[in-house]
Amino acid sequence: MGDAVPVHPSEDQAADTVRQLRALATSEGAVALARAAELLDAGSDPVAGLTRLRAEVGTDLAGPAWGIARQRRKARSTFGADADRLLFTADTLEQAGRPELAARRAARLLAGGADSVADLGCAAGTDTIALARAGARVLAVDVDPVARALTAANVAALDLADDVWVLPGDAVELVAAARGGEIAGCAAAVLDPARRADGRRLLDPDTWSPPWATVVALLEKVPTSVVKVAPGLDHDRVPAGVEAEWVSVGGSIVEALLWGPAVATTWRRATTVRDGVVSELTADADPGRAAAGPVRGWLHEPDPAVIRSGLVALVAEELEATLVDPTIAYLTSDQAADSPWVTSYRVDEVLPFNLKKLKALLRTRGVGRVVVKKRGSPIEPETLSRQLRGAGSGTATVVVTRVAGAPTVLVCDVVA
Numbered sequence: 001m002g003d004a005v006p007v008h009p010s011e012d013q014a015a016d017t018v019r020q021l022r023a024l025a026t027s028e029g030a031v032a033l034a035r036a037a038e039l040l041d042a043g044s045d046p047v048a049g050l051t052r053l054r055a056e057v058g059t060d061l062a063g064p065a066w067g068i069a070r071q072r073r074k075a076r077s078t079f080g081a082d083a084d085r086l087l088f089t090a091d092t093l094e095q096a097g098r099p100e101l102a103a104r105r106a107a108r109l110l111a112g113g114a115d116s117v118a119d120l121g122c123a124a125g126t127d128t129i130a131l132a133r134a135g136a137r138v139l140a141v142d143v144d145p146v147a148r149a150l151t152a153a154n155v156a157a158l159d160l161a162d163d164v165w166v167l168p169g170d171a172v173e174l175v176a177a178a179r180g181g182e183i184a185g186c187a188a189a190v191l192d193p194a195r196r197a198d199g200r201r202l203l204d205p206d207t208w209s210p211p212w213a214t215v216v217a218l219l220e221k222v223p224t225s226v227v228k229v230a231p232g233l234d235h236d237r238v239p240a241g242v243e244a245e246w247v248s249v250g251g252s253i254v255e256a257l258l259w260g261p262a263v264a265t266t267w268r269r270a271t272t273v274r275d276g277v278v279s280e281l282t283a284d285a286d287p288g289r290a291a292a293g294p295v296r297g298w299l300h301e302p303d304p305a306v307i308r309s310g311l312v313a314l315v316a317e318e319l320e321a322t323l324v325d326p327t328i329a330y331l332t333s334d335q336a337a338d339s340p341w342v343t344s345y346r347v348d349e350v351l352p353f354n355l356k357k358l359k360a361l362l363r364t365r366g367v368g369r370v371v372v373k374k375r376g377s378p379i380e381p382e383t384l385s386r387q388l389r390g391a392g393s394g395t396a397t398v399v400v401t402r403v404a405g406a407p408t409v410l411v412c413d414v415v416a
């Protein structure tokens, strides 16, 4: 998932890109794109492929078609069959969220009956498409003309143009003008601020575009709204009455969301998607911190959505588990857990962190390959894993952490 501020060196360059995108949306453009895709799929190298494409479709279409076809190839793993109908620039593909999560957001936002939504910063239109597919009329605005051209072309390509209006607009001004729970005549809003500039993450929400003040104002003025924020957002920033949700897919955090008061149903929510199965853990109030205790037979690594949402204590209660250290998010209990909230490891050995002793232990147990995990330790997992490589054919997971404040190694899941 990306969130870059699309930076165009000049208005001329943006105007050029818009012209090229419009040319690609014609029937000649479609032929050029299809041919570029064929050449790329056949493994043509860029110089030979582009030379051939220029000869076949002309210089004006060849370069842009080649560029878009490359983005489409990259987009296939995320966008599936739609990828070959959509237009993305490198910037907007990097910014695009996952379509299945955009669909989930759209369904929840519209569940209360809202039928018109303002997408405030549409980029290539991932949210706009999801909202239109969920049955809403969508006003898609962006300050960037390239983003608007992409969204217009993409909704047309997916036969959604009748339900989408793409217009220039500044989210800051639209939010400032919002009245009576509506924004720009719409009953609901989606805001996904740009959170990168010059290839770097903008850690301070006040520097996002639009900035934090607009996020807060939107949530207050348009209660049927959802804002995508950085997963590292400080809990203290979440306004009262707003639900904060962290979503992970396959064990990695992919997005964090703030739900306006009309759609909020809880205080915090952790959502995990594992092998396509969606599980949700909610708390109406801060569950506090889990108790700490000695390492027992199983170690449980909470999913990052559980950790970021501050719900580790709920999981500890469910698993009858305790923390290995008051400051570290590893849980321990007597039993394995069949739970969407944790990954469990059987603990075979617990020893103070000492490289020589650890190597000797692994040698004795016939372990020659390890996966290293760490929390609360400065070690480099890849480096330690290399250092621990040995002649044995056995495998193990080595967890380097703190237990009751002391640097400790847990050797888990030893298979000799």
Ligand SMILES: C[S@@+](CC[C@H](N)C(=O)[O-])C[C@H]1O[C@@H](n2cnc3c(N)ncnc32)[C@H](O)[C@@H]1O
Binding pocket: 002, 003, 004, 005, 006, 095, 096, 097, 120, 121, 122, 123, 124, 125, 126, 127, 141, 142, 143, 144, 147, 169, 170, 171, 172, 192, 193, 194, 195, 209, 210
């Ligand atoms: C992170 S992207 C949105 C990505 C989109 N939701 C998706 O999943 O494809 C942010 C977009 O907001 C636009 N933007 C930034 N500041 C804006 C503002 N003040 N008003 C309107 N659009 C803005 C950027 O041009 C960019 O296209």
